[in-house]
Amino acid sequence: KILRRRSAIAAASLAGFAAIAAGGLWQLDRAFPPPLPAELTVSTEVQDRDGQLLRAFATPDGYWRLATR
Structure with a gap:
């Protein structure tokens, strides 16, 4: 029971970190687009x-x- 709870907390933490990282990378890409x-x-x-x-x-x-127009 404790292992299942810790696994759920770890999975939720990992999902939250991934969402924050993806949002941060998206913001950086919009702020500093690659040179074309x-x-x-x-x-x-x-x-x-x-x-x-x-x-x-x-x-x-x-x-x-x-x-494009």
């Missing part, structure tokens, strides 16, 4: 006359980067 190049190469897009995407091609380095 000023201009990324975006994928070539083929659109129809209404602006709907028909096809996109990968960048020369093999990544899919769609332009």
Whole structure:
């Protein structure tokens, strides 16, 4: 009975610590975002006359980067 109680307390403590650590890391990521190049190469897009995407091609380095507006 005591072992089960200690295990429950340890599990709850670990879950609480993990939640606090995740929240702290999220805040640090928002406060200090990683540096990004000023201009990324975006994928070539083929659109129809209404602006709907028909096809996109990968960048020369093999990544899919769609332009955002």
